[in-house]
Amino acid sequence: MSAFVQEKGREKIIEFRTQAHTQTHVHSTTFFVFVLVLVGEAQKWRSVLVSDQAFNNVVPSPSHATLVFFSLTSTDTPNPLFPLSTSNSNPTFVLLLGYVPALLHLMPTVELAQIEWDNLGFDLQPTDYMYVMKCAQGESFSNGELQRLGNIELSPCAGVLNYGQGLIEGLKAYRKEDGDGNILLFRPEENAVRMKMGAERMCMPSPTVEQFLEAVKATVLANKRWVPPPGKGSLYIRPLLIASGAVLNVAPAPEYTFLIYVSPVGNYFKEGLAAINLVVETELHRASPGGTGGVKTIGNYAGVLKAQYAAKAKGYSDVLYLDCVCSRYLEEVSSCNIFVVKGNVISSPALTGTILPGITRKSIIDIARMQGFQVEERLVSVDELLDADEVFCTGTAVVISPVGSVTYLGKRVSYGDGGIGSVSQQLYTALTRLQMGLIKDEMNWTVELK
Secondary structure: OEEEEEEEOOEEEEEEEOOOOOEEEEEEOOOEEEEEEEOOOOEEOEEEEOOHHHHHHHOOOOOOOOEEOOEEOOOOOOOOOOOEEOOOOOOOEEEEOOOHHHHHHOOOOOOOOOOOHHHOOOOOOOOOEEEEEEEEOOOOOEEEEEEEOOOOOOOOOEHHHHHOOEEEOOEEEEEOOOOOOOEEEEOHHHHHHHHHHHHHHOOOOOOOHHHHHHHHHHHHHHOHHHOOOOOOOEEEEEEEEEEOOEOOOOOOOOEEEEEEEEEEEOOOOOOOOOOEEEEEEOOOOOOOOOOOOOOOEOHHHHOOHHHHHHHHHOOOOEEEEEOOOOOOEEEEEOOEEEEEEEOOEEEEEOOOOOOOOOHHHHHHHHHHHHOOOEEEEEOOEHHHHHOOOEEEEEEOOOEEEEEEEEEEOOEEEEOOOOOOOHHHHHHHHHHHHHHOOOOOOOOOOEEEEO
16 A cells, blocks of 8 residues: 655645555645654655545544554654654554544455456466365364365365266355455355255255355455456355265265355356347257256256257357256246246246346345336246247346347247347336445345445
């Protein structure tokens, strides 16, 4: 952290600069704030002028400690109120008197990783720390800790490698546009509850909701320099629950590992917030009744790769799956839920055990109802899809992705002008403004990390 003082006529401009090159300027006019600087080399005692109005505009109710570390690099003129300091002490101490809390509040102390924030895609970007917690079968998770991000050691006999006993979760953290660099999580308790439900289905122990939340918070704060600036993306958070113990027969493993890693991300689809083109899969199916389609087990995603790869090779964005009984009713896209709009009615396939209960899906249903839409959760046929006014997908990764066209049995149907529909845009704006802290959270869905 460096502080710079620049003369401009009768005013002084105080500039505080971090390694991330963010800047804050305060035009000083009337109020004295004394800055005491004690450094290893000869420096000068000096005061700076900062106006009451400047503080009040930026910090309505400041509350910070009064000790901060940085170096005052501009020492051109000694303050007549104080003599020169010639201390040879090594530490640098800056004690701010008077409006100390407000002055500290003005300092953009957020350090950001040095990457191209404007060019984020949905690709893995290694960060600094991961969270690890273990437990034995029949016991409870405890003693979780942060570790430097790196490879983990697994037996070749691990249950997750041999029998696919594992679950994943996905949620995001956003940096607020409040000048303080505070971070928002969106409905993390929903992910914790969903992991517990999935663990029960997969015969695995799971962290408590409280352990899950604390682990997510700790991991995000440890990697806070990787949370993108406001409007540049989000920090994708990936909790894992895996059977790490060695097992030969088909049985629950003797040990389980809960792990969290994070990565800064941009848009999931290369199109960004632009219409995607789906193809309806008529031969392969994602899930079956009584299976694990309704939980976030790792095997659900390996099973969609073949159809997805073939679809992308033909120029489609992704695949829309049908039920495996009648091959007539919509289920979901490879990694997101589907919505069909007709007039003021928004319909989404009901959660019957073969469809993942998406947290973004749940949030969009609540927001749509609050905005006056009639929302129905029921069987939705292919015919209704082809006759819709508008179609969109939802998911943690994609947030909301409008559908420009659907191809079914070689017939392509486009929606509107092939762009973003009005309902998709309306719901996207409402959801993302809430996730980023741009509007008041009346539902208490966000968790703020300071």
